[in-house]
Amino acid sequence: MSQIQISNLTFSYEGSLVEVFQNASFQIDTDWKLGFVGRNGRGKTTLLKLLLGEYEYRGQIKSQVDFFYFPFPIQNQDDLTINVLEEINPTLEQWRIRKEMHLLELDEDILYQVFSTLSKGEQTKILLAALFLKEGGFLLIDEPTNHLDVQGRQQVSAYLNQKKGFILVSHDRKFLDDCVDHILSIQKQSIVVQRGNYSSYHKNKEAKDLFEWKQNEKIKGEIKAMEEAKRKTKTWSDKVEDTKIGTRVAGLRPDRGAIGHKAAKMMKRSKVMENRIDRSLDEKSKLLKEVEEKEDMKLFPQKYTKNTLVSFKNVAIQYNGNTICSDVSFELNQGDRMNLQGRNGSGKSSIIKLILGEDIHFTGEKEIGSGMKISYVNQDTSFLEGSIQDYAIQEGIDETLFITLLRKLDLKREDLNTNIKYYSQGQKKKVLLAKSLCERAHLYIWDEPLNYIDVLSREQIEEVILKYCPTMLFVEHDELFCEKVATKRSVIQ
Structure with a gap:
């Protein structure tokens, strides 16, 4: 077992003003079975490509293992399946691949069929088996379920449950529950690693979100009060500053030096209060930034004339x-x-x-x-x-x-x-x-x-x-x- 350490990872695509990752730091063990989740467009596939070294980035990625990406590109889909597997893994031993095929309930005859004639599910399963037989590798598995029917998903999840050392990108909740022991989640402002399957992660996330939502009205009230205090402080300091001009009362000339000294002290106190309020406002505003909003949607079904x-x-x-x-x-x-x-x-x-x-x-x-x-x-x-x-x-x-x-x-x-x-x-x-x-x-x-x-x-x-x-x-x-x-x-x- 070794660790993959990511420190202060910052990345944006060329020409984009939006950073996909900003100072992201986390670590994972190479023995983990890691489910990788997050909303579409948050950067899951981007992170896998960063691990593979395909993009330049700022920060550090330290690892003692090689990364292998799934789905693997096939150079010649019209070749026999056994030849395709040997191209992926030149040291592949047939008795080992047959053992893996048995775990995935694959017929051994497909080794001598043209790869392109296999079903998408068969292709997915045989390539997973070949990649897991590579030595010293950590597998990056990107959405394998899209070409699997229910039975195929059950077979692959049972297979992955017997393995370790992979990151699995999937949105199928039951599939994740059946084969992972940690969750890596790209949230709105951070990347979180948590022990357990998807259901335990989801339960914890919901509890955290609920707690934050319950604080929402209180936080809004506090922010409003602070903004009002900041406005009053600014008005107060401006009025004190105005007295430096002074007015002649009963023929007396105002002591502008004394008033200026007093105004300077009050301005300083005012500025300190404004800075304190600004810091507090910033902290309060960040509290709800990780809450994922699940907004209600509408649908417009029409009733047909017949049953x-x-x-x-x-x-x-x-x-x-x-x-x-x-x-x-x-x-x-x-x-x-x-x-x-x-x-x-x-x-x-x-x-x-x-x-x-x-x-x-x-x-x-x-x-x-x-x-x-x-x-x-x-x-x-x-x-x-x-x-x-x-x-x-x-x-x-x-x-x-x-x-x-x-x-x-x-x-x-x-x-x-x-x-x-x-x-x-x-x-x-x-x-x-x-x-x-x-x-x-x-x-x-x-x-x-x-x-x-x-x-x-x-x-x-x-x-x-x-x-x-x-x-x-x-x-x-x-x-x-x-x-x-x-x-x-x-x-x-």
Whole structure:
């Protein structure tokens, strides 16, 4: 076991006036299983790249271990999987990789399949196994769950729970609880390291925030009183200074020297009091800066004319002569929030496309409500570009409401003046979600809406859904979100 020490870390991107980190200091042990959390855009991936030495910075990063980043870039995706693994780790022994594959419930046959033909989940698991077999390394694992279904997440969390020596960036609360023993959190003003899993961290953070919020009114009152005292002190000292001019009373000339001496003493006392009040004001103003605000949001669901919005009976979908899914039967009624479940590749997205009216070959019975307004959140964000204002016009949504929702989802003002194509993956997903929340729809269809979305934003989205009770059909692998939001489930075999 050794330590990774970060001291007075300061970093900003070239051309930016905003510092991502300012004099950040903390230390972690290389034996820890560290969950890394924080709102989108706070600098989680940036910190990983700083550890890798990809950016210049001020301060110090001291470590006796090498850092390995996941996902690892693959030079030749059309090579056999075993060759890809040997390129990552030239000293790899096959008996060791087979042992790791067994822990991850991977079939050994995939070693001799072309890497690009593996599912995204299989690729994630086999690369994790190969990287953990590198000697003397500390793994930086950046959001591995985005391509994993529920079963895959359970397998990977069980695997990571048997390992040590990694930082894991993830927004899946249950996944973090199952495999970490420390939390590294980027907060509004600082970076915090705490022992325990995500739930224990969250409980402590909520208790701290609640205590600070309870002090809020008291602090506001104290700040107001101090500002008033400062104003009175300034007025008092100004009046004393004015007496130095003096006035002739009953033919007497004022003693300007005595008055000046008295005024100077009082001015000095006044200045001392002003400085003391300024310091106290500064301290009071900082007290609430770490509190994460989880602002309420709005949703505008519309009631459809009929009770049943979507009905599938024994539906099967085919692509190029291959059956993707079969015997799919369900009804989506007014007020239902259906979680469409199934392993990766089982046809969930194809069912959604069928509901949206895409030309997909199918057999069976399908009924979609006529004239129904659907609000859709796509898995893909790569098409997003241009300004926020132009996107709102293009989508026919209220620009003011759209920007308000993005601000509540923690996009900063400077982000709103940036081309969307430069947003992080999480910020792009928030654009799609905010757009959907703006739309007055009968049915909301969300296809893996929470990929890359930070925990606090997930909680905001849960709360707005539970408050406004829209009719929904969604695909999502965050088990905790599904437990809270879904009223029914349909499993695609």
